[in-house]
Amino acid sequence: MVFLTRKLLFPAGKSVRKHLRSHFLDSLRLTVTGGHGGSGFPKIGGVGGQGGCVYFVAKEGCSLKRVSKDYSTKRVKAAPGEDSSKIRLLGRRGKDEQVTVPVGITVIDDTGRTIGELNEDGKTFKAAGGGPGGCSGNSFIGQPGQSRTLTLDLKLIADAGLVGFPNAGKSTFLKAISKASPKIASYPFTTIKPQLGIVDYTDFRQISVADLPGLIEGAHANIGMGHKFLKHVERTRILILIVDIFGFQLSPQHMRRNCLENVYALNRELELYDSTLLDKPSILLVNKTDLDGATQEFDRIKSQLHRLEQGLEGCPEEIRPEKLIEFERILPISARERIGIEKVTSAIREVLDEAAEENLKEPDVEILARKNREFGPKVV
Numbered sequence: 001m002v003f004l005t006r007k008l009l010f011p012a013g014k015s016v017r018k019h020l021r022s023h024f025l026d027s028l029r030l031t032v033t034g035g036h037g038g039s040g041f042p043k044i045g046g047v048g049g050q051g052g053c054v055y056f057v058a059k060e061g062c063s064l065k066r067v068s069k070d071y072s073t074k075r076v077k078a079a080p081g082e083d084s085s086k087i088r089l090l091g092r093r094g095k096d097e098q099v100t101v102p103v104g105i106t107v108i109d110d111t112g113r114t115i116g117e118l119n120e121d122g123k124t125f126k127a128a129g130g131g132p133g134g135c136s137g138n139s140f141i142g143q144p145g146q147s148r149t150l151t152l153d154l155k156l157i158a159d160a161g162l163v164g165f166p167n168a169g170k171s172t173f174l175k176a177i178s179k180a181s182p183k184i185a186s187y188p189f190t191t192i193k194p195q196l197g198i199v200d201y202t203d204f205r206q207i208s209v210a211d212l213p214g215l216i217e218g219a220h221a222n223i224g225m226g227h228k229f230l231k232h233v234e235r236t237r238i239l240i241l242i243v244d245i246f247g248f249q250l251s252p253q254h255m256r257r258n259c260l261e262n263v264y265a266l267n268r269e270l271e272l273y274d275s276t277l278l279d280k281p282s283i284l285l286v287n288k289t290d291l292d293g294a295t296q297e298f299d300r301i302k303s304q305l306h307r308l309e310q311g312l313e314g315c316p317e318e319i320r321p322e323k324l325i326e327f328e329r330i331l332p333i334s335a336r337e338r339i340g341i342e343k344v345t346s347a348i349r350e351v352l353d354e355a356a357e358e359n360l361k362e363p364d365v366e367i368l369a370r371k372n373r374e375f376g377p378k379v380v
């Protein structure tokens with residue numbers, strides 16, 4: 001059947017376009033079932049073995065696509081417990097099933113409730129418990145294991161996330177700062193799946209940056225690719241907003257937005273998705289300053305970018321944000337000509353470090369001080 005469909009849909013010689021073939025998977029539904037409990041042996045009071053459990057184990061480098069391939073039926077079942085017998089009064093426990101999943105998975109149940117987060121390598125989550133073995137309490141009949149359908153939702157874990165309208169130069173910037181080779185082109189929506197790049201510093205520090213597909217005005221109303229990809233910046237520690245110095249117009253049917261309006265519109269889209277994203281430290285990159293007249297244009301709007309609240313009245317109502325984003329740095333760059341890139345990479349590092357210092361919560365310091373008082377060296 002698969003063969004027939006392939007033959008009919010894609011006639012000989014015409015291969016499927018690569019980006020259509022390799023979908024980036026960031027969500028997967030799996031039905032997990034614990035093993036059935038083994039039967040007991042009523043005559044001699046034998047107890048059946050417990051069914052095995054299903055676990056999710058986070059592993060660096062694993063992808064949801066891999067999980068989907070390994071479990072093509074989208075069902076995972078652990079082994080049943082052993083029945084009690086004359087030679088083995090206590091039946092053996094069923095073998096557990098360990099499903100290797102990528103780091104950054106949120107486990108969501110059928111009601112939409114988040115029941116687990118796997119954010120570190122090696123972290124495990126019990127997805128389904130095994131059924132109890134048969135014993136006097138259940139008339140020696142082994143019980144079925146827990147069964148439920150869970151959604152594995154992947155959110156990339158990167159230090160910084162690139163947010164911007166299409167064609168702003170996000171992928172060009174990622175290429176300039178890392179070894180990643182994302183697709184770059186002059187038409188909108190070149191990037192259709194998130195991509196990670198690693199910035200290598202001379203002291204061997206590494207910072208990961210995620211390039212995301214372009215947002216468009218009205219993404220909150222699911223226009224374009226909608227807010228689907230914004231979930232990937234939920235876990236990044238800083239946001240990097242990129243705008244084109246000369247603004248952006250998606251098509252002749254859309255309004256042309258200048259650079260300042262682009263910033264307000266991005267601010268608005270972030271706010272409509274989740275206003276707490278605006279609390280993250282952020283950097284604004286004004287790109288394409290190599291173009292003619294760009295430097296003068298940047299000098300003209302620089303003060304307005306620094307004082308966004310002052311331009312709010314002039315901002316069209318449909319893109320006017322309620323809560324304003326506060327940028328730690330505003331930097332002019334040319335991603336294509338690699339102008340100002342070093343400044344950005346060191347700014348990313350500084351902002352990340354400042355954020356980490358601020359996150360060093362007071363209670364932790366208090367606990368440390370108390371512990372030091374309790375177990376530390378005593379001065380006599």
Ligand SMILES: Nc1nc2c(ncn2[C@@H]2O[C@H](COP(=O)(O)OP(=O)(O)OP(=O)(O)O)[C@@H](O)[C@H]2O)c(=O)[nH]1
Binds near residue numbers: 165172212213214289
């Ligand atoms: N002149 C100039 N052009 C640039 C610069 N950066 C990017 N471009 C051009 O802008 C176009 C879009 O660049 P991309 O990096 O694909 O833009 P993007 O933001 O990733 O776009 P999407 O993936 O569609 O959201 C390409 O033609 C780039 O060559 C720059 O600094 N100067």
Ligand SMILES: [Mg+2]
Binds near residue numbers: 171184
């Ligand atoms: Mg791109």
